[in-house]
Amino acid sequence: MKLAMWTYEGPPHVGAMRIATAMKGVHYVLHAPQGDTYADLLFTMIERRDHRPPVTYTTFQARDLGADTAQLLQDACRDAVERFQPDALLVGASCTAELIQDDPGGLAEGMNLSIPVVPLELPSYQRKENFGADETLFQMVKRLAKPCPRDEQISCNLLGPTALGFRHRDDVAELTKLLGEMGIKINAVMPLNARLQDVERLGAAHFNVLMYPETAESAARYLERAFDQPFTKNIPIGVGATEDFLAEISTLTGLPVTVDRSRLRLPWWSRSVDSTYLTGKRVFIFGDATHACAMARIARDELGFQVVGLGCYNREGARKLRQLAEEFGVKGLVTDDHLEVEEAIVELVPELILGTQMERHIAKRLGTACAVVSAPVHVQDFPARFAPQMGFEGANVIFDTVIHPLVMGLEEHLLTMFREDFEFHDAAGPSHHGAKASKPIDNLMPMDEANVPNLGDGAPVWHQDAEQELKKIPFFVRGKARRNTEEYARERGVVEISRETLYDAKAHYAR
Amino acid sequence: MTAAPTKILKERGQHEVFCGLTSILWLHRKMPDAFFLIVGSRTCAHLMQSAAGVMIFAEPRFATAILEEGDLAGMDDMHEELDRVVAQLLSRRPDIKRLFLVGSCPSEVIKLDLEKAASRLHGIYDHVAICNFSGSGIETTFTQGEDQCLATLVSQLREGDEPNLVILGALPDVVEGQMKLLLSQMGVSNVHVLPTTNHDDDIWVGPNTSFMLTQPFLTDAWQMMTRRGATYIEAGFPFGAEGSYRWLRALVDAWGLELELFEQAVAKPYARAKDALARIRPELEGKSIFFMPDSQLEVPLARFLHEELGMRPMEVGMPYVTPGIHATDMDALPEYCLISEGQDVDLQLARVRKHRPDITVCGLGLANPLEAEGLTTKWAIELVFTPVHFFEQAADLAGLFARPLRRSGLLNMDAAE
């Protein structure tokens, strides 16, 4: 039994829904109680989909349990096929139905329906949403993809973009453009907007682009075995990673890398002098393993940040993440407990958090700048504009996203210079943020202090002159100055912090 | 008055409605000293955070003890595991005075006895009141979670002979305050409201207890009160000017209170509410409305919109109908209105498409798809989270329906030419 308040991933059948909802002409019959229909709102509200997800829930009740829940499932399958006329049917159970052991997949297969049935067995008490998506995609591909001759023109499949994915819609468009510039045709995108015919024809492609290992790694591996299709290992998020990806494709296909780099702006934006202030910013990164790892490389190599923490919530990506973390000289954090993530953040005192919606809430509480770079998603992660993460435009978007929550370079200097002026009073915050960032920073102090671990009895006491001096430091670095000074004092057994201690500490930490 | 609807269409098919766990979202706010521990699955935890829309609180006063593969092996171990989780929780949150163990579909299917667990745990933590109720989707829909919670609270009230009035239903504090003020101005004392904000409040029930409901979904709590000897004061629900007036008036009649004092107390708010509604009326009058079954508030709200604002209810769906509670409001609906109980969502959507009502009240899963078909919608969940009861909220309540209509009138994306 695990105590959970918020979760990064839903149950596995929600993963299956992400596949079914992404596709066209596929229906999912889910053996589940009525409350499980909440999952529809993830798609209609968060992603603003204008259609109900193609899911029929059997919505059995307590009084059905003694009677025939199996019949209920078969009726639901029959009705769904008749009413929605899908090309293929997915059939599975949610956590509750798993316990009553009706074997929905088997029952549906036994019905001799006129369309292919893909039974799903997703262990709800062991696995989670990403597994559910990956397994569902794998089962569909395994059951429905047919051997077929290779396309004449070099072509590939894009594997992994789902409904409710973090910027999947735009990543597909960006990769289609990049690959098109190299003369590579997209044979099929799977599952986003795919139909049964697309699944059947997956084998016509020369190779697969594994966009998101979280949702498509099993399918990619299967296609490699069954149809001898290699798949790409580089995830093209970030400038360097996109170049690696293009080089990998060039090796796979023998085609030269002929892409238009003129629209790539991140490198110059990052070199231009206004960005100097980004240097060495302490950043904490958390998300799914794919996005977290990609973001770490961007943060360090393309923006000049210092990565102080790196983690992911999906066990499946643990190895990859830990390896990279080690390379970065930090400890990889693999957990799906948001309280643990919060603890790590409090301890590491980053200046910027790149995370999920969960970290956004943590950041809000701690008064730290934050940008969302990974699922789980919320409604604001589905912008109306084109905003990919992958490829060159993705890099541009990421630059903007990551920089947005920070005080702008020139503005940072102005704030320091004019800090005594009332327009620039400490609580003003970045000027482009309106109300959001204008939290009076001093009010955060008590909470800040409460968060400093183990002050214990030996906590150093601040002299008034030191407190006064601290107030003169710009607000956005004051919290850090306070913590550094205390840390410095504690390490040296200094029990009273004077103005001198403050400047000793400042000198000590200067970089 | 027109003749009331006579027939109820009963349907059985796919339901599109939350389970009772969702009630915790407002119950926990109403009871700041309580913690709600759902014993369930990852699905239950995911429902809670999805229905909440965003993760609003650092550490909410609800959580899920997620059953894992290992737990399903043996019942003894499961109780031990639960004890461990509760210990972990209570040490983290020493401020908790009452703990609700909330049953879910998985815990009920495997027959995990939470009542037993609650009494065992109370033996260990005697400073914490521990009890249980069901919020599972196989037993309850949406607002029925509150019903189950209140039924449990009622069963635990002490016996008492002194006359009192118990009012059941969680209301936002501001509304509860308004209601209590009106009652005291009417000369009513010994008023108790369930759920209570404070666990230590002394509330009793007995042969001289009268009770009223502010929420129409409290069937089991209503039965439990009756079983414990209390007398129900029947009234339509206090929405709008007339609804609020009649609800209070029912108490005056039942208790033989002084009529003049009552009229004095309500005069101003009643007039204010009527004025405010008169201003909104032109926006809603004559407009047709369709309620998908969701919060159980459907019949009383349809009564309000029809009688006080002149709207035309085409179909009013309810997850279930309890005549003893809903009859008064239902009788005020027009004859042409179809009352439906239960749901087959696809058949019902077909009726929505046939009628093409001016506004459809539905759950979050259906709203955007219907809007995409050119139908204006109102999310039912907002009706549960917003203060809507009694005189001062009458206009706000009407506004919830007027706003989507006004908005569809405002948007114009055609070229100017």
Ligand code: SF4
């Ligand atoms: S319907 Fe049942 S399993 Fe689903 S969230 Fe509600 S209680 Fe949990």
